[in-house]
Amino acid sequence: MPAEAKVDKVAKVDASTPRSDSPPLTERQEARRRRILHASAQLASRGGFDAVQMREVAESSQVALGTLYRYFPSKIHLLVATMQDQLEHMHGTLRKKPPAGETAAERVAQTLMRAFRALQREPHLADAMVRALTFADRSVSPEVDQVSRQTTVIILDAMGLENPTPEQLSAVRVIEHTWHSALITWLSGRASIAQVKIDIETVCRLIDLTDPANDSRV
Amino acid sequence: MPAEAKVDKVAKVDASTPRSDSPPLTERQEARRRRILHASAQLASRGGFDAVQMREVAESSQVALGTLYRYFPSKIHLLVATMQDQLEHMHGTLRKKPPAGETAAERVAQTLMRAFRALQREPHLADAMVRALTFADRSVSPEVDQVSRQTTVIILDAMGLENPTPEQLSAVRVIEHTWHSALITWLSGRASIAQVKIDIETVCRLIDLTDPANDSRV
DNA sequence: CGCTAATCTAGAACAAGTTTCAGACTTGAT
DNA sequence: ATCAAGTCTGAAACTTGTTCTAGATTAGCG
Numbered sequence: 001m002p003a004e005a006k007v008d009k010v011a012k013v014d015a016s017t018p019r020s021d022s023p024p025l026t027e028r029q030e031a032r033r034r035r036i037l038h039a040s041a042q043l044a045s046r047g048g049f050d051a052v053q054m055r056e057v058a059e060s061s062q063v064a065l066g067t068l069y070r071y072f073p074s075k076i077h078l079l080v081a082t083m084q085d086q087l088e089h090m091h092g093t094l095r096k097k098p099p100a101g102e103t104a105a106e107r108v109a110q111t112l113m114r115a116f117r118a119l120q121r122e123p124h125l126a127d128a129m130v131r132a133l134t135f136a137d138r139s140v141s142p143e144v145d146q147v148s149r150q151t152t153v154i155i156l157d158a159m160g161l162e163n164p165t166p167e168q169l170s171a172v173r174v175i176e177h178t179w180h181s182a183l184i185t186w187l188s189g190r191a192s193i194a195q196v197k198i199d200i201e202t203v204c205r206l207i208d209l210t211d212p213a214n215d216s217r218v
Numbered sequence: 219m220p221a222e223a224k225v226d227k228v229a230k231v232d233a234s235t236p237r238s239d240s241p242p243l244t245e246r247q248e249a250r251r252r253r254i255l256h257a258s259a260q261l262a263s264r265g266g267f268d269a270v271q272m273r274e275v276a277e278s279s280q281v282a283l284g285t286l287y288r289y290f291p292s293k294i295h296l297l298v299a300t301m302q303d304q305l306e307h308m309h310g311t312l313r314k315k316p317p318a319g320e321t322a323a324e325r326v327a328q329t330l331m332r333a334f335r336a337l338q339r340e341p342h343l344a345d346a347m348v349r350a351l352t353f354a355d356r357s358v359s360p361e362v363d364q365v366s367r368q369t370t371v372i373i374l375d376a377m378g379l380e381n382p383t384p385e386q387l388s389a390v391r392v393i394e395h396t397w398h399s400a401l402i403t404w405l406s407g408r409a410s411i412a413q414v415k416i417d418i419e420t421v422c423r424l425i426d427l428t429d430p431a432n433d434s435r436v
Numbered sequence: 437c438g439c440t441a442a443t444c445t446a447g448a449a450c451a452a453g454t455t456t457c458a459g460a461c462t463t464g465a466t
Numbered sequence: 467a468t469c470a471a472g473t474c475t476g477a478a479a480c481t482t483g484t485t486c487t488a489g490a491t492t493a494g495c496g
Contacts, residue, residue, distance in 0.1 A: 170420040181395035
């Protein structure tokens with residue numbers, strides 16, 4: 001007994017973000033996908049990684065378990081997709097108020113701290129997403145990579161660079177490493193918020209170090 | 219039908235490393251613990267995180283499942299303990315041939331690359347240990363922290379410092395973050411060995427930046 | 437030695453992620 | 467409007483981490 005049984009004429013509609021390649025989704029499919037992601041985020045916000053139980057997600061989003069698995073082949077895939085989703089929001093939000101620091105390093109640090117504060121508002125959700133991200137194995141690489149690219153864009157945005165040098169890209173990579181790992185230590189209660197702040201500010205100094213403008217190499 | 223049924227007179231023997239506090243272990247308990255860790259590492263070496271199945275570990279180490287859980291309250295605890303174990307070896311090995319670089323940054327990078335090469339020899343084992351480490355939740359914090367401290371010691375060793383400044387400690391923290399995260403990207407196939415090398419070298423530049431000797435701040 | 441508490445064992449039971457399957461529903465094309 | 471192919475559903479089954487239990491075994495002590 002299908003819970004939904006109405007029209008769906010045109011099909012092939014694709015909402016905002018064209019989910020990479022793969023066959024485009026029907027309106028109702030897009031809606032299902034959205035319901036699932038919403039349920040996922042909601043459950044995650046409550047109890048973090050463990051609270052996102054596939055059966056519950058399926059139920060909350062009014063979808064059969066098998067269908068859930070057709071959309072997201074594993075819990076990790078689901079949570080990483082949830083992260084992609086949240087990252088888009090975040091990027092939009094961050095864009096609105098560009099960071100005001102003098103140097104690129106300051107602006108990046110400021111941006112990351114802003115993102116960090118957003119995560120602090122939903123620590124459980126952050127837990128679920130970050131744990132999924134670092135636990136992901138090779139089968140999730142494309143999706144994780146996408147998240148990584150998105151993060152890179154955010155950081156480069158904050159730096160305000162058109163065409164960064166390879167050195168600067170390396171610095172950005174290291175910043176991302178630090179960002180992820182620092183989040184984990186915070187989430188697992190091994191580092192304070194203050195400590196995370198220090199770590200971020202510390203690593204951001206690398207940016208100045210690689211800025212062609214002030215070439216004061218060591 | 220107990221597989222072991224021999225003597226164990228004296229008890230209270232504690233082998234090499236006094237496992238923190240907690241009641242000291244009997245000889246046979248110490249032996250069990252060792253068998254378990256050995257089985258864990260062995261299974262991990264084969265198939266990584268997934269191949270370390272609690273039932274298999276129990277069987278391989280000739281211990282009942284319940285006993286395994288008494289020694290290590292979860293799979294994550296077990297793998298983190300396995301990592302502690304391996305880290306000790308590693309530290310011992312690294313100690314023998316101190317790095318030869320000119321600057322502290324070079325020495326640290328060299329040491330980490332040496333450790334990295336060791337991990338490359340047992341990529342599956344590395345996978346199991348690193349995934350466990352980053353997936354660990356609050357209940358494993360003490361153990362994870364211990365691993366972190368041990369890593370810090372190794373890095374400070376490589377730097378050759380007696381009393382590092384707070385700034386230098388921050389740099390070391392960031393280096394550890396980068397080290398862990400870079401390992402993860404490598405393990406999940408999202409970064410090449412060369413890329414990891416670059417990231418490590420990049421982050422190690424932070425050390426020079428915080429070296430009171432050459433005070434060429436930006 | 438003989439006793440009591442702690443530990444260990446085998447095995448069942450439970451929980452949550454994942455897979456599978458038969459049958460109903462949709463879709464896209466004719 | 468109709469049909470083949472692809473989707474979705476509900477439910478059961480399977481896997482592996484974790485917990486629980488009753489009954490042996492072992493450790494430490496008087």
